[in-house]
Amino acid sequence: MIKDWKILSSQKTNSLDDIIKIILKNRGLSSSKEISQFINPPHPKDLTLSDFQIDKQEVQKAITRIKEAKSKKESVVVYTDYDADGVCGGTIIWEILHKMGLQVMPYIPDRVEEGYGLSIKGIDKIIKEFDPGLIITVDHGITGSEKIDYAKKKGIDTIVIDHHVLSKSPPLKHKAHSIIHTTKLAATGVAWVFARQLHPQGIESYLDLVALATVADLVPLIGPNRSLVKFGLEKIRNTKRIGLKALIETAGIDQSRIGVHEIGHILAPRLNAMGRLFHALDSMRLLCTPDEDRAVELAQKLNRTNKERQVLTQDTVSHAHNLYLSSQNNKKLIFIAHETYNQGIIGLVAGKLVESYYRPAIVISKGEIYSKASARSINGFNIIETIRTASEFLVDSGGHPMAAGFTVKTEFIEIIQKKLEDIVEEKLTPDLLTNTLKADCILDNNFLKTEIYRGLQILEPFGMGNPPPLFITRSLKINDIRLIGRDNKHLKLFLDIDGKNIEAVGWNFGRFYPDLLKNKFVDIAFTLKENHWNGQTNLQLNIEDVKIPERQQRQ
Template sequence: MFNNLWDIKAINLDKLHLQEIFDQRNVYAFDENKYFFPSIDALGTEGTILGIDKAVSRINKAIKNNQKICIYGDYDADGTCSTAVLLKTFKALGYENVTHHIPSRLTEGYGLNNDAINKLASNDVKLIITVDCGITSVAEIDLANSLGIDVILTDHHHCPDVLPKAYCIVNPHQDGCPSKFKNFCGAGLAYKLGVSLLNSNNTAVPEEILEIAGIATVADIVELNGENRIIVQLGLELIKKGVNKGVDALLKVAGVKNENVDSRTLGFVIGPRLNSAGRIAHADLALNLLMAEDEEDVKKYASELNQLNAKRQSMGDEIYNDSVKKLDKENLKSNIVISSSKDYHIGILGIAASRLVEKYNKVAIVMAETDKIATGSLRSIEGFSIVDMLDYVKPITLKSGGHEMAGGLSVSLDKLDLLKEKLIEYVDNFYSKNEYCPTKKIDLITSVKNLTLDNFDSISKFEPFGAGNENFTFALTDVKLSYPGYMGSDKTHFSAKIEDTNIRAIRFNAAQELKDVDFSKKMDIAFSLNKNTYNGYTNLQLMIEDMNYSNEKEIHDNDELKSIHDKIIDIEHINQIVDDTISDKNNDLIKKISLNKLKKLKGKTAIYCYYLKELEYIQEIIKLSGLEDIEAFFIPMEKEIESFDNIVFLKNILKLEGSKNIYQVPIKDFDIYQDYSDVRDKMLVMYQAYKTSEIVKLYDILKKYNILTDEFYAINQILNTCKLVDISYPQGYNIAVAKLLKVNNKIDLAKNNTYQAYNKFFKMQRSSNES
């Protein structure tokens, strides 16, 4: 199934604690009214952005002197929306001596370029306002300065060490910026600049520039907290009112009703359609839609964008499928997947790279080759920096840039093979030092009784969801899925019901990844909540995000574990086991017997085990075979032995008083022995794990740290008795909740009875295995 470890933030089976969730999400310490019901007045309370006042002064000077202004944008949705925000701002001011330039992705590439600046100079432009670009354009802005053009640089990307010599820079990330909130998108900055400019001229702020900024904020995947949360919340309300005619038309061709618009609509419906213009045509088409007022024009532009988006999706599928076909033929030992072809369209590379990351759980780069240059788009996995990797290969590349999770580069075709070698070298060297375990954040482990429409409505108040304020991921453990099957015209979408409920669990495009799953077993399921209305009935749906088998065989009831624990911490009993263990070599009293012949023994039979795995295995055999006269135990006790006629040992054999029939199952019949490690080493590992996360899932501990089931329970007992950690098990032994305790004095393990007992017991296991 899936391969994620769970980062569990909370567990509560009784009810949903929304106040606790609010405290976790409210990272900018808004009061509840401002967080859930913001007003336009709430914007701008986090401090002024450095450079805005100087920019407003220069723009007003240009307006007074009727200087020609150019808004220089970018070809993605954010850049297009940023350009629209400022064009509408100047329209509200009644100033018409304004033009714009959005570069072509195919012929110009990202950011400012000399040809465009020379052309603007020849058209008598005296002021350039960049939006969503420019922070790295040192040489280009030097050229503009030499041509008598002032540049107001507005850009939300992180600042390099050397900044361009612009007239002024509006970027919250620059040193000395007093704004508490830094993570605007380009259109968010353009909105802040536009509002300041309009206010300085006592001009009303048009609603649609806030609507457009809200769309870009989600589409550009910036943090949906702080002021961005307010921008998007208020922007959604305006979209529902149909303020911008172009956006309204785009929703209609996409088949979305205004009242149903949410953050997912911005990210997965509007954003991709605006982006499609810059990817495979020209971004001016998207800009035209946002600026249009005529009903026929907006219908025309919306229809064209919808068609382009469908074409983009088809082209993306072709690149992705071709990449997978080639990669699956390779021996994918490296932690990066690389796909390159002359047939790939440069505008679709990032989409394909993102899908490859999702499929392979590896860093991905997809490249389009021309006669002389290869251009690539990179996507990362959590914990790996694209920026650092680009720095490593910078001497080879012609151009590169990006952030932690995504980036782009270009390289001469004659250096493409060298680039691939260096990328593989860097990534594999990184992962030789840093273990990668894909992780799924779980906001809350809950119970089925909490999955109600009322709770869904309460959770929905935390909208808009997106980067930094992701939709809630809940989890159910030890549940069964009934009526599993596949739906859709091509039967690729998985659907099932949570047993004994009407709640349906869904996962799209899951036929391949779930084809070998045994749905008769219990599952641990991570999911987001969705509401589905059909034929007038509204029900909850679970959108499956992660799923694994529950650890049914790893979980023991309290009485059984307590009995095992009591036996182990009895030091004298451990000594007896060690002292009384005899060799089976040349011992005529011991008879060999295979597991399948145990049922032929006469009388009552006891089987004694020294590993929990053995005990689980034998108990399962007894259950499935219906062997009523056979019982399995963990470590023999004298009072237990007395009532049995036959004693069967697995590997270790004890000296026994009296006339008992003693048997041993040969090792070759029972090959599940475990490799026990030093208890103290595993104590340190587990303690560090609890410092990272207070709530851990047994499945993840076994997988990530290679700690065995009995070791897991033993170490928890030791940590408890050492008063290092207070551990509880709210759901059997599948989930452990640990609270670190304050330690005043050094722990002397030599005086800890529990540690000594377990350590001696596991040493006995190791020496037994070695023999």
């Protein structure tokens, strides 16, 4: 996919301070107060409910109901989602209630048998097994009014802890006992804030799970999330949680250096793998276990399952690519359905299609009667809003502007496809379909050094909403070039920078190899990184895009 390059600032950089000021301005920060809060975010314990945009009255209602459940010795079920956010949030609520002395059990639905969120089947199952008087949902429930009503008729109250986008109808407030909700945080963040109000003792120790889930769920690292992740990363690097330590060790990560990248690309996929292919309860067991041997056993199981998930994803992505290309469909929406696709990975497949073709993608796992769909979008196009325009044909739907899912009767797939394609054709403008790489500024060769990288760490944590600073440097001489990795998919350049050999690595950039020549020049868009290997620390450029300089093209 050819990208347009847009340089956000043309200001000349003469120092590290200049670079930092440019980046802050590009992030929309100008006043000294905004900059101070960004660089030195307050500790989460010092933030108020209004800072998190959580309703104080709803929190108090939920606390009162939980205390009532304790006094009446009611059984309570924490009914959580099967992804990393749901598992981490469910762990916090279950452990806190357990510490408070409630009769509480966790429940995670089976992805295939019960599907996402509350279900009649799931409610009937927990009634039979636990006979609860109270259900607490985590990472779902905000669109589950019919299921909450069903539970209410069975004599069960429901407290909803969620962060998904509210559905417009039917109204939920009159059915749920209380709703702890904000779209600003991950569900685990919402769970932590509620737990802080419910039982503040030792609550800071749970920030490791909050950081893990916030990064895993791709929540923007701005506002309160900066506080949660910044202080949560400190907790992860020093975590006492036996299962999390086992997972870190099994994954081969240096615990003292864990950052957003290690969470998003190494730890979270392992936690998610169980819920994608089997059952997520083992992920929750890992986070909760006090037994070191059991923790190692579970961490190794998650590791093996993630490898299976990787192979299955690669095969399915390849199949989906071929299906899309053979369809010769030039619609703005990619819409693919197949009966062999595993429900647990269709979201990953949709994401890969968006990366390749830069347009919204919906991938469906077809069933005999019902089919499950997962959608991913591009910047500026609200996919859940689009999906809900076809709500009359859907069994259910939920999600966020950039990622969503729905269930549909298989007989309605073609109708849904036509309706959604028409809406996307109308609403998705050509400018949104332009894949634009936005660089903070041009960086001269003399700034490509370790001191600059380390100075920029003041702006961490980087992630969604606060991406790593992206720079462009032009006309860098290539000293050497190699293909690396399995199937030679990746690219490594050795660049001449002030007489030094600096490595630049482009993941999945092997396709550029024929166009780049030794002793020739290249323009590079990149982020900076420190590479720690064999006891040595070196600066590395992580390639985001490359172009042949115009003067070289004309030769």
